[in-house]
Amino acid sequence: xxxxxxxxxxxxIFGAGLALSDMVNPARVQAFLDVAGxxxxxxxxxxxxxxxxxxxxxxxxxxxxxxxxxxRFSIPESRTLDRxxxxxxxxxGVGWGLVGFCPGPAVAGLVLGAWQPWLFVGAMxxxxxxxxxxxxxxxxxxxxxxxxx
Amino acid sequence: xxxxxxxxxxxxxxLIGTAAALLLLLTGRIAGVSGMVATATRMxxxxxxxxxxxxxxxxxxxxxxxxxxxxxxPEVIVTSSVPLLIxxxxxxxxxxxxxxxxxxxxxxxxxxxxxxRSLAATAIFMASAAATVFILRHVIxx
Numbered sequence: 352x353x354x355x356x357x358x359x360x361x362x363x364i365f366g367a368g369l370a371l372s373d374m375v376n377p378a379r380v381q382a383f384l385d386v387a388g389x390x391x392x393x394x395x396x397x398x399x400x401x402x403x404x405x406x407x408x409x410x411x412x413x414x415x416x417x418x419x420x421x422x423r424f425s426i427p428e429s430r431t432l433d434r435x436x437x438x439x440x441x442x443x444g445v446g447w448g449l450v451g452f453c454p455g456p457a458v459a460g461l462v463l464g465a466w467q468p469w470l471f472v473g474a475m476x477x478x479x480x481x482x483x484x485x486x487x488x489x490x491x492x493x494x495x496x497x498x499x500x
Numbered sequence: 501x502x503x504x505x506x507x508x509x510x511x512x513x514x515l516i517g518t519a520a521a522l523l524l525l526l527t528g529r530i531a532g533v534s535g536m537v538a539t540a541t542r543m544x545x546x547x548x549x550x551x552x553x554x555x556x557x558x559x560x561x562x563x564x565x566x567x568x569x570x571x572x573x574p575e576v577i578v579t580s581s582v583p584l585l586i587x588x589x590x591x592x593x594x595x596x597x598x599x600x601x602x603x604x605x606x607x608x609x610x611x612x613x614x615x616x617r618s619l620a621a622t623a624i625f626m627a628s629a630a631a632t633v634f635i636l637r638h639v640i641x642x
Contacts, residue, residue, distance in 0.1 A: 357526045358552035362559020363566065365519035365531065365604075370567035370574050372512020373504045378577035382501070384626075384633040393509045398607060400513025401520065405612035408521030418528035425528050425547065427600075430616050437624060439599020440606070444625030446591030448632030450580040453603045454596060455533035459560040463568065465576040471589040476541060478593020479534075483543050486598060 357420055366459040372397045375460040377451025377467075384448050435486075501577060508572070520608050527552065532605025533560070534596035543597075599625075 373379045374397055382391035417423055447453050452460075452471045460468040520531040529548050538544045539553035547553075568574065580588070596602045599621055601610065606625070610618020 354527075354549045354552035355555045357523070358548075358555030359559045359562075361519045361523045361526070361531065362556035363563040364515055364522070364559075365533075365556070366560035366563025367567050368512040368515030368517075368519065368563070369560070370512070370564035371515060371571060372509045373574050374512065375564060375574045376501075376576055378501050378575075378579070379504065381633055384630045385637055386630055387634055387638050391503065393504050393506075396506055396509035397513035397516065400510040401517035401608045402612050404514060404517035404521040405524075405608050408524045409613040412524060415525070418524070418526055420526045421528040423528055424524075426524075426530060426613070427615065427617070432617060432620050435598050436600065436617055436621055439595045439597070440621040440624040441628045442591050442595030443599055443602060444595075444628030445632045446588040446595060447603075447625060448629035449588040449591070449636065450578065450585055452588065453533075453592065454537055455560065455602070455604050457592075458533065458537065458557060459564040460574075460576050462561040462565045463574065463576050465578065467578040467580070467585055468576065470582065470585050471592075474586045474589025475593035476537070476543075478590040478595075479538050479541070479543050479597050480593075481590070482594045482597035 353420060365455065368397075368401070369456050369459045375456045375463060377456075379451075380453075380456070381448070381451040384451075501575070516604075516608060517612075520604070520612070523556075524609075530605055530609045531556075532601050532609060533557075534592075534602040535600070535605055538597060595625075 369375050373393060379391060379393055383394035457468045457471050523529050523531045535547050536553040536556050539548050539550055540557045601621060606618040606621040611622060
């Protein structure tokens with residue numbers, strides 16, 4: 352219960368934010384990415400607003416020895432820009448741009464009656480499994496793997 | 501598609517940021533959806549405990565359903581074909597695991613703590629996504 356309740360509580364708030372801000376709508380996201388077309392600034396407002404409480408929490412955290420319900424903070428410490436990070440981010444961006452879904456909105460949007468999020472999430476899980484089979488099982492885990500974000 | 505009121509955009513953003521803030525201060529964890537999905541489906545054992553990640557992932561559509569019932573029902577407008585949806589899903593799944601994060605983990609949480617890895621990742625996925633849309637709409641589709 353110590354894990355379930357905060358996980359669910361936070362997930363519900365996060366999902367509510369994605370729906371209220373229309374980020375669950377891929378057309379809204381693609382319109383933000385379409386800088387040469389009819390550009391829609393909504394995603395910029397969403398990210399800008401999201402950064403405020405998030406940044407405040409990281410400042411508060413500096414004065415805390417441990418989280419309120421846990422033993423320690425698990426925040427990635429690595430500062431190395433390795434090739435996996437750069438290539439992975441570039442691949443993710445291409446997929447994100449192609450249809451306008453990223454993981455959070457696609458999962459949150461599963462309940463909105465459209466079939467496309469289901470297909471996308473299915474393919475995304477296959478992509479994650481392929482990474483597991485071809486990358487993480489082959490090489491020793493990189494330093495950053497221990498604390499995935 | 502109508503423009504969305506900035507009140508909804510900012511309000512939604514504040515909810516997302518509040519969720520990330522609560523997760524950090526309550527449990528000490530990063531609110532990264534791609535990592536949580538991988539943990540919930542047992543594709544990684546690193547990071548968030550399984551039960552917490554799974555509860556978080558289940559919570560996402562519940563939160564969206566609550567907004568749909570109480571405030572506004574968001575449209576899901578998808579113009580992409582089935583093969584494109586599959587290719588995009590594969591790239592997003594593989595890429596977020598390789599790059600250790602997505603819009604939430606790198607974008608919202610990483611930028612908030614000024615992580616150099618997250619700043620670089622966010623700049624790269626924003627640029628490659630915008631370039632993809634440009635090619636899709638103004639080069640191929642133009």
